[in-house]
Amino acid sequence: MHPRREVFTAAAPAPWQRAAVGANLLGPDGGLGVTIFEEMTTLALQTGAINLGQGFPDEDGPAEIKAAAQAAIAAGANQYAPGKGILELREAVSVHQHRFYGLAPDPQTEVLVTTGATEGIAASLLAFTGPGDEVLTFEPFYDSYGAVIGLSGATHVTAPLLAPDFFPDMDALEAAFSDRTRVVLLNNPHNPTGAVFPRRVLERVVELARQHDCLIITDEVYEHLTFGVSHVPVASLPGAADRTVTISSAGKTFSFTGWKIGWLTGPEGLVSAIRTVKQFLTYSSGTPFQAAIAAGLALPDEFYEGISAGLRHKRDILSEGLRAAGFDVFTPQGTYFVNVDTAPLGISDSVDLARRLPALVGVAAIPVPVFCHPQGAERTRSLLRFAFCKKVEVLEEAATRLAALSGKL
Incomplete structure (x- = not known):
């Protein structure tokens, strides 16, 4: 059978509403929501959690x-x-x-x-x-x-x-x-x-x-x-x-x-x-x-090579903590994000877990379904994204906290 095309049209009356629908910000009742980044950052601040949600470094460049x-x-x-x-x-x-x-x-x-x-x-x-x-x-x-x-x-x-x-x-x-x-x-x-x-x-x-x-x-x-x-x-x-x-x-x-x-x-x-x-x-x-x-x-080339080597080390630190938490970890070949599957922990709803994670272990992440339209959201329902563009000591602490997750669920 030929695959079905996945088509999404932001059918809304005003341009701003079409933009909101396209970014998954407009609810079924027409109410305007906040981005998942804002929601997770707010939760991280409220709980004192390490914010591995939004992808921005916590230290300056050269x-x-x-x-x-x-x-x-x-x-x-x-x-x-x-x-x-x-x-x-x-x-x-x-x-x-x-x-x-x-x-x-x-x-x-x-x-x-x-x-x-x-x-x-x-x-x-x-x-x-x-x-x-x-x-x-x-x-x-x-x-x-x-x-x-x-x-x-x-x-x-x-x-x-x-x-x-x-x-x-x-x-x-x-x-x-x-x-x-x-x-x-x-x-x-x-x-x-x-x-x-x-x-x-x-x-x-x-x-x-x-x-x-x-x-x-x-x-x-x-x-x-x-x-x-x-x-x-x-x-x-x-x-x-x-x-x-x-x-x-x-x-x-x-x-x-x-x-x-x-x-x-x-x-x-x-x-x-x-x-x-x-x-x-x-x-x-x-x-x-x-x-x-x-x-x-x-x-010089050494700078560009250093970026990659430094981030690879950070990826591995965080990934070790995520595996210890019981997640299935998908090792990335690029960017500064690592995705995990929550299913091995018996959790199928990553959006719900993302909202609970800051209070549970003091780490914030982003659920992957928010990057999808409805059909794709169902396909990625159990996936979470973590950012590793942070200082090594921050990632080491996050890894330690995450390793304790399975005992707190």
């Missing part, structure tokens, strides 16, 4: 990047940056793409600086999609994808990622495409699962995108956070460059998530279209931080 930002502020780089971003950063992005992947986007016409990757994704989707179009993502998906797809008026179609490796079922992926598919929005390395998709999966996505004549927008913010596998940019694959927009940011690589410096690269025509939308969102932002990130992108 001192030389902070010093570069301070120097830029002192030098007067405090007014609007050009709408495209300062040339220094656009050139640094181009050099970075060539250095690591052999790509050579023109910094004048094929690079655009954005207010974080989130704005780059939003501007791209709003530039190219609308009512009658379909946007295809993997599921689970980062919540802002559903929100912006809903805001655009397009229909959200998903292809499931399946445990234990969280790669897509290829038949289901093929079935998810249609003659209405306008954009494939691909996140690799993948949040929330931690999967790093192999070349064969990415090549099939490109092949299907060409068959259906649709664009590929790739969110590659975790490009340097991989463990034992190499990141393959979609734009580097045969037949992909002319239809691919690649998005990344400084927040994950350099641990400066509050600076909100992102960028995208792609063919001139696509980048120009996105810039047309982006200039009426923020126009520009973070002038001194742009200069600092330009300096950061030029850091």
Whole structure:
């Protein structure tokens, strides 16, 4: 039997309601809820729990990047940056793409600086999609994808990622495409699962995108956070460059998530279209931080290798505690998230456990079903996501607390 397409349309009267439905924030009664991140953070504060829910580091990135930002502020780089971003950063992005992947986007016409990757994704989707179009993502998906797809008026179609490796079922992926598919929005390395998709999966996505004549927008913010596998940019694959927009940011690589410096690269025509939308969102932002990130992108290979090695060590510390707790642990190949299955503990409802976990053992996590539409939520009902982008001593304490879970249930 051919797999059934998983289609979700945020049918709501107002744009903000479509955005809320797309991100699972609007209840059946029409009431507006809070994000799961806000809910879990509130519970962590109330109970004094270690917050391994929202994915942000608890320590700053390299001192030389902070010093570069301070120097830029002192030098007067405090007014609007050009709408495209300062040339220094656009050139640094181009050099970075060539250095690591052999790509050579023109910094004048094929690079655009954005207010974080989130704005780059939003501007791209709003530039190219609308009512009658379909946007295809993997599921689970980062919540802002559903929100912006809903805001655009397009229909959200998903292809499931399946445990234990969280790669897509290829038949289901093929079935998810249609003659209405306008954009494939691909996140690799993948949040929330931690999967790093192999070349064969990415090549099939490109092949299907060409068959259906649709664009590929790739969110590659975790490009340097991989463990034992190499990141393959979609734009580097045969037949992909002319239809691919690649998005990344400084927040994950350099641990400066509050600076909100992102960028995208792609063919001139696509980048120009996105810039047309982006200039009426923020126009520009973070002038001194742009200069600092330009300096950061030029850091030596040892820095990038150190990011991966340090996070891998943290992953293993937390994973040991999760196994001791009795969870089935899915070891990630990238990002800074590890997913577990609660079923071995006799628990099938991860949302309920996430709400109880801070009081039970003093650790907060995020239930994976919140990253899904109803059908996918049922499929991932027993999965929890933990972030390991924290100090080693914090993760060691979290691991100790988690190891005591089975005795408290």
